[in-house]
Amino acid sequence: MKRIVLALIACVLASGCGMKDIDKRFYVVTTGIDMTDNPEKPYRISLRLAITAARVESGSSRTEIQTVDAPSIAEGVRLLKSHVDKELEFGHCRMFILGKSLLEKATPETMSWFSRRRDIQMISYFGVGEPDALAVLKVEPKSERYPGNALFLSFGNEGTESPYTITTFLFDLVRKIKERGIDPILPIIRAHNRTYVIDKSVVANKQGQRLFLSAEETQLFKMTSADSSKSELVLPMEDGTRVVMYVSQIRTKVRISAGDAPTVRLKIKVSGVLEESAPELLEKDWHGLEQRMGQRFSKQVEELLVKLRDADADPYGFGLRYLAQHFGKDKEFKAWEASYPEAKFQVSTDVRITGPGVIR
Amino acid sequence: MIEQMRAEFGDSKDMVTEVLDNGFSRLELCFFPGMCDIVQVKDAILVPFSYRFDPDEFRRMLKTGLSFIESDEPKKWPEMLLKGCVLLQYEEKVYSFAAIRKMQKEPGNTEVEASLQGPQSSFTEDLDMNMYLLRLRYNVPSLTAEQLQKGELSGTRIMVVYDRLKVDGGSLDELHKRLDKIRPKLIQAAGQLAMFIGNTRFSMFPITLQTERPDRVAQLIQRGKIAILVDGSRFAVTLPVRFFDFMHAMDDDYEPYWMGRIIIFFRYLGMILSMTLPALYIAACSYNPEFFRVQLAFSIDGSRAAVPYPSFVEVFIMLFMIEALIESSIRLPRFVGSTAATVGGLILGQAAQQAGLVSSIMIIVTSVVAISNFVIPNSSFSYSIRALKYVFVLVATFYGMVGIIVAIFLIVVYLCHLRSFGQPYLAINLKRDQRQSQQSR
Structure with a gap:
């Protein structure tokens, strides 16, 4: 008996103060960070807070937005705690939106707040808000069941699997900001009526320049860098019709041959089903169609690669791959950096159309 | 005269x-x-x-x-x-x-350890009938029975039965030593004898297995265990046993192999759930809400909004209710038993939640705990798990998820340390271990 009492007392004395019931916490579902013009308080922190309900219906999600200007992100969040009645909890905040203005001015050190906080999960998604983060936060999608769920579902493969949506996780972003030879790429989220449009992206290189990619370029990048299927291959015909192939499988192999001017070879294998084409097109020239589609795709990819090279951006991580093939010392990286602007690209695409998608 | x-x-x-x-x-x-x-x-x-x-x-x-x-x-x-x-x-x-009067003329029906397709007969409260049932199932000359008399006032006849070719000598000596040592006044049930010889006061888990099934006793004897039959009790005490014997139902041996394995897997899952789920609820609710998926977190948050007390009070309220319900349905006479279940079910199922006393998730937790506790085939083992649940709840109240993990670790350590009559309690494959230790000797 004495022992049990002693153990109980020890438990009470040694227990921490981390206990806070779930209903005494305010869940942040989306965090947005913008730049203000005020040099005293350059950061505008906006939090989208979930108001939970026991019963869940479509479109029933209710949220509250709190905004504050602060000299730093950490201070801003502390300040925001005094605006709300419950403890702020970032454990379920899986979406962080950086304003376009912030992206242009911010330093890598800005990111360290996210990776340092204990309750921010490293698998949270990052995106760029257009025109600014607050505008994106203010969108309340009609179909949203849970607060903030619409954005969570847009990324990853949980909900929609769009070939235009780039998914960047916090751990990946932090790694790419620090790593030599690879640059982070972030999706651009635009508020459009009551929904989000996420089809463009932006590459941030180490020199602080930003390169914006259009929707088509984003799709090309996602197909070739992440082997993302469920995308499409298009070939406009001479008579104005378009042949559209559904890509069910895509594999990309990258090889870098060293030399004075390094050559990057991309070997892409695509297979899929025709989703839209003129009748009897395949029977006429199956192999020729495949070749033409491949050539067009190679050309598009090559143009994208050249554009990235000219902007001195490397979201594919060619530099990292080059270092992996060499000794990975500073000298090699300097050599790569010097030769990357002259790098040549050779893209060859092997398209295989498995069928017209219907049985005659 | x-x-x-x-x-x-x-x-x-x-x-x-x-x-x-x-x-x-x-x-x-x-x-x-x-x-x-x-x-x-x-x-x-x-x-x-x-x-x-x-x-x-x-x-x-x-x-x-x-x-x-x-x-x-x-x-x-x-x-x-x-x-x-x-x-x-x-x-x-x-x-x-x-000309001893026999109350029992035929074997009883299995009541505690029911089986779907296995034998339906069970031990009776008559020792000679039990010996007959056992000899019937284990029909070899090497089956040895030693008769003892224990209990100063009850003078209960006790039969120690084992296969002398297969029995583990060390365990048998240990059993004899302990049987000699005890001086009980009354022995009314096999469980009582098991408590006397198994110093269960200091043990969180039973180290002897009680069963009413002759087929189980026969199977255990064939594996070199010792059975103790007590006159006047329809349960046999078997020893030494392992942790895994308690989770074994006789139906596992009578059903197709893979079906049996799946059921065993679910049984272990049920045991772990019934032991840790209330604790996990506390830990996840009060310490680590990021543990849930976001949807679940929000619905728990929403349903807990009306609950006035912290999560551990809520858990204690519900656990008390369910324990009271289980206990009352065991003790109540059969005619009133269904009333208790209905009233209790109503309270637990709806009213408590609508009154805002507990959250709706807690009701699911409670019922999962109660149901999965019944999945454990052995009743004394299920008592152990029922009691251990409170250790976890207590630890989770003070230390959250870390506490639960440490408690699980400590229990595994304790199980490793535990011995049942000289045999390791958590041995995975006792036969292989014995063979190896004999070879090394």
Whole structure:
């Protein structure tokens, strides 16, 4: 008996103060960070807070937005705690939106707040808000069941699997900001009526320049860098019709041959089903169609690669791959950096159309 | 003899003492009619003595009859009478005649360890019937039985049964040592004896297995275990046992292999859930809400909004209710039992949540805990798990998720340390271990 009492007392004395019931916490579902013009308080922190309900219906999600200007992100969040009645909890905040203005001015050190906080999960998604983060936060999608769920579902493969949506996780972003030879790429989220449009992206290189990619370029990048299927291959015909192939499988192999001017070879294998084409097109020239589609795709990819090279951006991580093939010392990286602007690209695409998608 | 016995039993009125005289000779008779089979007494003593009397034949019968034993030690007479023997004095010699009344004429039905397709017969409260059931299933000459008598007041007959070719000598010695040491006053049930020999006061888990199924005992004996049968109890105590024996239902051996494995897997899952789920609820609700998926977190958050108390109070309220419900449905007479279940189910299912006393998720947690506790095939083991649940709840209240993980680790350590009559409790494959240890010797 004495022992049990002693153990109980020890438990009470040694227990921490981390206990806070779930209903005494305010869940942040989306965090947005913008730049203000005020040099005293350059950061505008906006939090989208979930108001939970026991019963869940479509479109029933209710949220509250709190905004504050602060000299730093950490201070801003502390300040925001005094605006709300419950403890702020970032454990379920899986979406962080950086304003376009912030992206242009911010330093890598800005990111360290996210990776340092204990309750921010490293698998949270990052995106760029257009025109600014607050505008994106203010969108309340009609179909949203849970607060903030619409954005969570847009990324990853949980909900929609769009070939235009780039998914960047916090751990990946932090790694790419620090790593030599690879640059982070972030999706651009635009508020459009009551929904989000996420089809463009932006590459941030180490020199602080930003390169914006259009929707088509984003799709090309996602197909070739992440082997993302469920995308499409298009070939406009001479008579104005378009042949559209559904890509069910895509594999990309990258090889870098060293030399004075390094050559990057991309070997892409695509297979899929025709989703839209003129009748009897395949029977006429199956192999020729495949070749033409491949050539067009190679050309598009090559143009994208050249554009990235000219902007001195490397979201594919060619530099990292080059270092992996060499000794990975500073000298090699300097050599790569010097030769990357002259790098040549050779893209060859092997398209295989498995069928017209219907049985005659 | 009659006077001596009358004096010994204080002239107890339920003892019959009679002097029979058939004209040729006298027979003194002394027995408890309540403990004897009166038909046997009539057929074996009264009929030969009265209308078919032949002095030579009667004497011969007394000398050679299987159930007639000459006993010339007056000290043993009371004991024999108490066991249900008839004492008779004929021609200055005292004989005892075993006409013990048997309450049980046929094997019982399995009640605690029901089986779908396995044998439906179970042990009875009669030791001889139990021995018959066991010999029937384990029919070899090497099956050894040792009879003992324990209990100063109850004088309960105890049978220690094992296969002498397969039994583990160390465990048997240990058992003998412990049986010699104990001096209980009354032994009413096998579980009581198990407690006496298994120093369960300091053990969180049972180290002997009680079963009412003869087929299980036979299977355990075949694996070299020892069974203890207690007169007056329909349970056999088997030892030494492992952790995994408690999670084994006899149906596992009677059903197709893979189906059985899947069921066993679910049983272990049920055990872990019933042990840790309330604790996990506390830890996840109060310490680590990021543990849930976002949807679940929000709905728990929403449903807890009306709950006035912190999560651990909520858990204690519900656990108390469910324990009270289980306990009452065991103790209540069968006619009232269903009422308790209905009332309790209503309270637990709806009212408590609508009153805002507990969250709706907590109701699911409670029912999962209660149901999955019944999945454990052995009742004393399920008691252990039921009790351990509170250790986890307590630890989770103070330390959250980290506490639960540490507690699980400590329990595994404790199980590794535990021994059942010299055998490791958490041994995965005892046979292989034994073989290896024999080879190394």
